[in-house]
Amino acid sequence: FLARGNVKVTQLDNRQFASQEIRGNTISQDVYVDDEGVLIQLDPATPRVNLHGWQIHYNYGTHIGTMESAKGKVGHNYITGKKFEIYPDKIIIREGTITKCSAEKPDYHTSAQLIEIYPNDKMYMYDCDFWIGKVLVSHRDRYVADISPGAESSSSEFPRVRYNNDDGLVVSQKREY
Helix, strand or coil: CEEEEEEEEECCCCEEEEEEEEEEECCCCEEEEEEEEEEEECCCCCCCEEEEEEEEEEECCCCEEEEEEEEEEECCEEEEEEEEEECCCCEEEEEEEEECCCCCCCCEEEEEEEEEEECCCEEEEEEEEEEECCEEEEEEEEEEEECCCCCCCCCCCCCEEEEECCCEEEEECCCCC
């Protein structure tokens, strides 16, 4: 099929794709967006995903897909990446960034060569750097974060960034010896 206009392809309680043009094959269950498109994850059991990207391919039968040069939100994190790989149990981001700062140019972020997100469980980052603005603050070969519901960010591997009216921008890091 080929659809043009304000096109949305949705599988109930799963994923929705939107673009001005979507092509696909109902027999093989493949969907293609050659230009810019949006991926929205609708499954109430997993974190909300809203990604804008290019060159989208997704198979509704296998629940596997790819997306190029994407940015958006996964759960409470703002994410960018050169390539996203979508699997039933995880999302892999190559050459990506992640932050909780919603600014167009975030005050802080973490960049990584590879990010693996297992929704409601863990996030793994490889060859990653923590940045405040354009200043490199810290580097780790591997970083693991607990992103399960109710988990508190207790990691001391990267500094914690927050803002309050009294102190302004606050950068803190807990170290135990």
